[in-house]
Amino acid sequence: MDKYRCNVMLCGGTGCSAGGSLKIKEALQQGLKERGMEDEVNIQLTSCNGFCPQGPIMIIYPDDVLYQKVSPKDVTAIIEEHLIKGRPVERLLYKEPAKKQSIPTVKDIPFFNKQVLRALKNKGLIDPENIDEYIARDGYQAAAKALLEMTPEEIIEVVKDSGLRGRGGAGALTGMKWQICAQSKAPEKFIVCNRSIIEVEPHLILEGMIIGARAIGASQGYIYVRSGAPIIIERLKKALTQAREYGLLGENILESGFNFDIELFMSSDEFVCGEETALLMSIQSMRGMPTPRPPFPAEKGLWDMPTVINTVETFANIPLIIQNGAQWFRSVGTEKSAGTKIFSLSGALNNTGLIEVPMGITLKSIIDDIGGGLIKGRRFKAVQVGGSTGGYIPEQYLDVPVTYEDVTQLDAIIGSGGIAVLSDLNCMVSSAKFTIEFAVDESCGKCPPCRIGTSVMLELLNKVTTGTATEEDIDLMEDLAFDIKTTSLCGLGQTAMNPVLSTIRFFREEYLEHINDKWCKAGVCKELCTFYIDKEKCIGCGACARICPKKAISGEKKKPHQIDQSSCIQCRSCYETCKFNALKIGPRRMREELMNSDIPENSTAEESSKEVAG
């Protein structure tokens, strides 16, 4: 292989690909050819860097310089300035959010350097479609060790000692699950990888599954992959073909005498099929509905045979544990929650994306250090931990370590690994309602608590957001949520109530404002808010008038503006646009008062808000 002086790593994750990384690659190839530099500079598409909102991302080695939001028209500058003259292209560098200072190198960008990369150790560093590059980073060494040097019992022992817990839902000990399956006597056993949604290296998943198969004695594995994720499917298909060609799947793997192969199963993208028993039904060509446990899949799973089912992230940790040992794995994380966890960080933060952090890190550190704090002008309100059915955690608990135990205490879950930050622009009641709407749509309908309960819950939440609820409804919702959580058949109904329970627990005040004052202070519930302009603060810049889709705002230049309440549709665009804090949100009744009154808008507004506040 030729030695290139420079490696241009272009992110080929789903986000950056959609942002045009292929076109950038073509432009680069063309530009390098024109200058006769194609033998000096290597261009490589890589797996997802996780910094998706800043994409397309390009990292240039050996300089370790990261360029963000690259487009094909930036290519000339990158070649002329950086690749020839060694000068970074200033305008494409990452900027520190507060001071707007450029940070050229990856190792200095807090979003990256506060992470601990294990399952994602190859992100942005190798071509996910080239098995040789994976092997070059110690790939398949762990599989070789597990197949040639270890007994199944030894593999299970190491996994148990590591304390690895399932990275998907309830956090069961992976080694225990494997042991139960390994000890079951059956003519056939299966190993299943749940929903390949995280863009980790495909070969890392295959390697983890090979090791798992050897541990439990399975000869057939399945990867359950979302049919709505074409790039991931394509990469998995290529990875499977390459692994088979190299004899890393199929018969007599690495001359060990062990036989194992993996099949891709395209899922129908139903949310409930993330639940393990529903997933197994779906692979057996039956409707994706959960079944009661016990029997657990480890005893009776696919076609009634013992089946181990783990998530992508769990499998991704296995080769690392086999290679480096249980103690190494425990060197980060806490006693009961060892290792790292991948999270999808989103919401009102300066930096968002896919991150890997040590278990036990505080939410505050994730938000402030990696997330770079809240975007300018926004105030922190809550953080949702655990994906769409995770609970909302308020500010006073931000020092809580992120572990399976601590998070569960707060009605949240590690779950699918989503962390979303909510600001003053989010209404907590609406946020809880959003999850319930989702649960109503996604409930499979098998068990009544989930099927009927979620619908009733949605009606109650609708009453709150439209101002027709009473205080008693809060107690009713709490009771109902508790019952649904404890009696639903599977994780869907059990976790869907987390947002309701946590918002009532931590943001009861906001429910009461909706019910008693008919006031959604975030301006989300359209029927419970009135937008008005504070004439003391308005400087008449006209920004709100220009953004208003109904042309409801008028006023002379440099003079305070006003909103025509009869045309206002409460879209909140003006509120989000105003830089002078002159846009205010009042309770519902202000709207009629403003419409019926001849008194100048600001005085009415002040009185009204005082009245409500008092």
Next chain:
Amino acid sequence: MPRLTVEDLKRIKEQHKAAFTVREGGARVKITVHMGTCGIAAGARRVMETLLSEINRQGLTDVIVTTSGCAGLCSKEPMATVEVSKEAPVKYVQLDEEKIKRILLEHINQGKVVEEFALVTGNETAI
């Protein structure tokens, strides 16, 4: 494609070592060729090309080559800075293809600074 054995895994890893030295860092030697307009005009491209093909020919996996802009000594171009880890950088001036080959042989492979081409020890960084 043949079926792999454990030895093959090691062989493939070895083959790709050079690429990962560039990406992951940890190179023993970093050679910076100064590629300002002055350097390019004086022949820095040929020096760089010679350097790269020699490194490839010799199969060196622990040497990385990078570029930087004008060093402010335009009359002494083409120039290159050689940084062997844990040693002071050495700046070479008025290079050509033959000189860079000698530097590669004597300084990088044998550890002896080629004093007759060296300007001074010291460094300026672009990044």
